[in-house]
Amino acid sequence: MTQATQHQTQQTSATFKALKCKECGTEYEPQAIHVCEECFGPLEVSYDYDALRRHVTRETIQAGPNSIWRYRPFLPVMTDNPIDVGTGMTPLVKSNRLARRLGLKNLYIKNDAVNMPTLSFKDRVVSVALTRAKELGFSTVSCASTGNLANSTAAIAAHAGLDCCVFIPADLEAGKVLGTLIYSPTVMAVEGNYDQVNRLCCEVANTHGWGFVNINLRPYYSEGSKTLGYEVAEQLGWKLPDHIVAPLASGSLFTKIYKGFQEFIQVGLVDDKKVRFSGAQAEGCSPIAQAFREGRDFVTPVKPNTIAKSIAIGNPADGVYAVDIAQKTGGNIESVSDAEIVEGMKLLAETEGIFTETAGGTTIAVLKKLVEAGKIDPDETTVVYITGNGLKTQEAIQGYIGEPLTIEPKLDSFERALERSHTLDRLEWQQVLI
Ligand SMILES: *Cc1c(COP(=O)(O)O)cnc(C)c1O
Ligand SMILES: [Zn+2]
DSSP, rough: OOOOOOOOOOOOOOOOOEEETTTOOOOSSSOOOOOOTTOOOOOEEEEEEHHHOOOOOOOOTTTTTTGGGGGGGGSOOSSOOOSSSOOOOEEEEEEEHHHHHOOSEEEEEEEEEOOOOTTHHHHHHHHHHHHHHHHHHEEEEEOOOSSSSHHHHHHHHHHHHHHEEEEEETTTHHHHHHHHHTTOOOOESSSSHHHHHHHHHHHHHEEEOOOEEETHHHHHHGGGGGGGHHHHHHTTTTTTEEEEEEESSSSSHHHHHHHHHHHHHTTTSSSOOOOOOEEEEEEBBHHHHHHHHHHHHOOOOOOSSSSSSGOOOSSOOOOOHHHHHHOOOOOEEEOOOHHHHHHHHHHOOOOOHBOOOOOHHHHHHHHHHHHHTTEOOOOOTTEEOOOOOOGGGGGGTTTTTTOOOOOSSHHHHHHHHHHHHHHHHHHHHHHHHO
16 A cells, blocks of 8 residues: 655656646646646646657557557556556457448447457556556555446456455446456445545545546546557558547547547658547436537536446546537537437347447447438448447346247247247238338
8 A cells, every 4th residue: 555656767768758737738747646736637648759750660569569558658657567468459340231221331340348358448548557556656556437447447456466446336237346346356335426436536545545547547547548549540551530439438538539549640650630529428427418519618517317327427527628529520429318228239239249338339329320410421431439348237238139939958849939939020020011
């Protein structure tokens, strides 16, 4: 439980320079802090882009490990030995069947439902945050989580030999709770929603000297999401897409995909191009979509009520920055109902063989809604970010996906069941036709 120590002198292998306030530009030493003392704005890592331009090429990246750490010079760590549990380099899948169903021509799924080690994009941010936590001298790490972050923090802390205590809302899905407990961290199930969990954690961070990945380590943690931008650019053959669609919780992921694209342009790894950014929220927790719809430059907090618990943040820290990016890139931010979210999960599974969780169902449902509203051009190269795995949110689809046909271990029982299922299919079709 050591507090962060001050050994910040050997910055030689670091390409990052400082923490810089996003609002007023004040710079700080890269310690475990996240808020500007002058204006309370959020702090962000800044880099020496001239050095990056000189030293990083497509070839040096391709010669690196098959994980997010191939982009290490763009990440806020100094060590050449980061915590590498195989996070990143997930498939970018050309999704022809889903595209045809929706009337699109160039659709890709970035599939972080199979990210390592805990099957969500959160493994990216946690790999970076815990590597930095070790550099800063923390021995206990923690987080305020909507589920996936607790899974990642507990798993990667176990691998790195760090003590771990995570905080979750008490009403999370069973798969998310179990997928944390298995790594034997201390788990605090808080009787309240995520925003209350987060407020509690801010107090604990001040009193216990722990490294909270998404609070006092947030500037480092959030940089991990940039790798979702880098990988898509590299996997498209060092080109940027025309349009991306991604889910929004705090809004951090969305803003960091944008930062990743901008950095690759700035250091000359890809050609400059305007990429449209569209965001997805659940209607039951859509403060960012509401602000976008009303053209506001502030976000009004809401009380979440949706099956998409992993993205149910009522008071999103990066909401205003997400609105700004959607506006200036010519994108949109839309929300969908819980019923549409379930349909989205089924649609992706039936057309592409990808089982995503509720957040992914939200993103697919918003994709469909944007296409139907003419807000995505069929010819645009569109990349949809699928950020989590469906096996973790099974209760969301229970009762909506049919049941197996139970039969006796006999051929005639099988034949009768098969006949029955054909009849049922025909009846369903007749109903559709009526
Ligand atoms: C956390 C999370 C997000 C979005 O996170 P941000 O707070 O917006 O960075 C999206 N999808 C899933 C599955 C998540 O767990
Ligand atoms: Zn400031």
